[in-house]
Amino acid sequence: MSAQDSNPLEKYVTGEERYVRFTEEILGVQLAEVQKKILRAVTENKHLVVVSGNGVGKSYAIACLNLAFLYTNPNSTVVMTSGSYSQMEEATFKPMESLLRSAKDDFPLPGDVKKSPPRIEFEHDPEHYFRCISGRYPDNLEGRHNERVLVLVDEADKPDITQEHFDSAQSSITDEKDRMVVIGNPPRDEGNSLYELMTDPRYEVIQFSSMDSHNARVDAGLVEGDKIPGLVDLKQVREDYRSWNRENFPGFENILDTLEKDDETGVLECTEKGLDERWYRRRLGVIPPTGAKSVRPFYAEDVTTAENNWEEINDDQDEIEYDAYGVDVARGGGDRTVIAGITPERVDILESVESPGDHSVNKRLVERHVDDNRTPVIMDAIGEGSGIADELNREGYNVTRYKASENARQRKKYNDCRTEALCELGNWLENGAVEPKTDVASELREAARHIELEEKSLKSGTTWKATSKSDLKKSDALGRSPDLLDAVSLAAWGLNVEQASSNAGYSFYSY
Template identity: 25%
Template sequence: MRADVKAQRAELELLDNICRFRSDPAGYIKFIMPWGEGELADNHGPRKWQEEILDAVRDHLRNDETHFQPLLISVASGKGIGKSALVGMISQWGMSTQTDCKIVLTANTEPQLRTKTWPEVNKWFNLALNNHWWNLEAESISIKDPNRKRLWRMDRIPWSENRPEAFAGLHNMGKRIIVIFDEASAIPDKIWEVTDGALTDEKTEILWFAFGNPTRNTGRFRECFKRLKLRWKNFQIDSRTVEGTNKEQIAREVEDYGGEEEDHVKIWVRGLFPSQSSKQFIPSALVTAARKYKALEYDKMPKILSVDVARFGDDQTVIGSRQGRKAKVLAKYHGLDTVQVAERVIEFIIQEEPRAVVVDGDGLGAGVVDQLKSRGYKCFEFHGAEKPMKPETYFNRRAEIWGLMRDWLKEGAEIPDLQELEDDLVGPEYLSSNKGAILLEKKADMKRRGLASPDLGDMLAMTFAVQIAIADKDRRPQQGAMQSELSWLRA
């Protein structure tokens, strides 16, 4: 028999075998890889946790009720467990067992994608028995058939919040789509949202995987395990339970960092989200407690009305109040001009009868202040960049009022049971100036991380920009001076 005929028969046999594993990724990986040989000499198959996830895919695809429903899998883990290897296995199976499969891979940073995740993916394509099927390039892997390479491919795409549309074209009707997020904790929420909205094709196998060390306790990856836990199939992997990890080294690390409950150990060993992100200004535990707290005798305290005025199209104007140990969100608006905002504020002044009104005077807020003053309502115009009362502790006034709000929460306070408010309060991070003063993260920087402007949080924080004496509580701000009633927060 001629060599080319033998080669054709061998190729047909390989193709036939591969087709048997269309809905069995674990079986496919065991078949297609040279386990026990060469680079895999010390390995005899996927690790237990990897196989568990591959089997979850199998069960989903073999169930007629779920086959064409999106499968969302999130994996939070300690370090060194073989996440990138599983990314390579999933990619190799996905591309090999479905004609015209499309895969998109992204990571928290372009260097992570280029130097770590992508080389690992290429490794598994090279190891496979069908490695001759593929063009392995710097930014893509595609079938060698020139007529199909645009349809049957995997692309690595660095995320960009300024170009989220790169993730919006994830359509492959009647075929298979796989989206993989590596180091998902740091991928902005906007990219998640665009991806979520794009995965809508009917009669299509849709698989979305999010892998990462749980470095942040805010953001969409955290929400996969919390608010969105019913949508996502969640796995949390402790490095100590995984074959091939150095258990003695991990034990020393746990001891060095102070034990099981320390955030470093939670993140890098146990695969658990931290109690507080390393740079997070207000701990999540404080906010969670405040959503359940019930304030007493707050009605005997002076009430402060606060207005955070929207600056950009996706921001919102928020009006709220704080009275003693209780805070309220009174209203949220989009698209109002300064005259309309001022009119709403006046309505709440009449309704709530506050002792003080604080308005964000930066940007469009200055127009609201002018409108209120022109109608005889005096208010305190707040500017976050102004010098703080305690410059040795805070870089500017905005950081200072957030610090005062944090202290208020620590002492026990009642806030509305709103997820949006919690997200705002726990979202901002902080850093220190060259003199050691606390500087709160700018709104623009939060947006670059994929977080919304903390409008509700800023509204509540501004209620701490003034301090009111409890005496003379019947005096009101409308049509009268507030200056004699109030003093700036004491140093």
């Protein structure tokens, strides 16, 4: 296909609306206004940064842009990298593949979709292609030459994307026909490489909050029309505000009033301080201001709520049937063997014994409290706990050997089992009860002040990872291994482990 030939796509070759019209008329996509703004901005700007909260449709807009640029510019090359390769495949390339397949039913679009790496190639023009490139090697972004070149860097706020990626991508941008587009959520702070681009005068910067989502604006009565599947709505925004900030949603217009551009940098900011970091980044689409609350598996006020819930507990029960046990076995001096029993309503510390001595003593402590072969017993399988777990399993107990560093059950959310267990504990604290003014309540409260969740980019996507146990031990507030916390979080994690049938053992559980 060339500009000189009779080109069925000729009417999409020029104009600010060219990519919008191609997407709507050829790909058959109903674009939201946010998505149209992104496509228009690419036609007018050589360098573009798109920063937004979640749910506004930017990933789908990029999928449409890739196809629009590739097909309306006959002599073009499009390359894309990302801070999360799997996210690029799932959120961008798969929609591209689906859109192209559907469009070909009604329109004679050339090009072959191929994988490993994901790409679109044209048989008679090897320089005309789209290709996904791993972010592992920034140099692979260099040396792209064609009449028109589009280079995209997605998930640019992730730690795996550095200034080297931007410099390599820039080397392929040689004249006014080329485009470089950088996309991401707002970084956590100004030390991130993405922030440097946001304040670089070469770049046009457009920022969106989740309040710009078409569906949220329909719910707020600001625009008319049907909702668009996949975009965040106002109900979800309200729920997130209440969940993350522990207070009622102040209203759509009041939220918009907190957003303003910095006079010096032009970067969108929030004037309201002290809210949860997730609210700023995921919903407002801004860098968290100083004083933003860190993301944690649970908070000190959650522990207070659980202590207050104890008033509803009937403590006159002769025998409590626990739904799971958590066992943290002492490994040496200063450690304790702790056994916690948990139900959906309460948690109890059944044993807390300082360095109990030997293997057989620790095993008898478990046998003293667990008298059936059905209730899940979650045991830390590092060190001494491993041998005890093996013996109890052979005797028919329903033991799960827990390893903190192994893959979480919810792999798309949590980096490892320990993070998952701490977050399960946080969920449990919403309705569960902890006896007030006890050692376990005190340790949970101190842990809540010191354990944070950080985003970690993996091949499978972005997950949460909790402050390491070694760092927690260094905390002045704890000063020792958090054995009570460990046992209680293991027990909370165990609430989602099935009761064993007649055959107990490891085969029931997979990580």
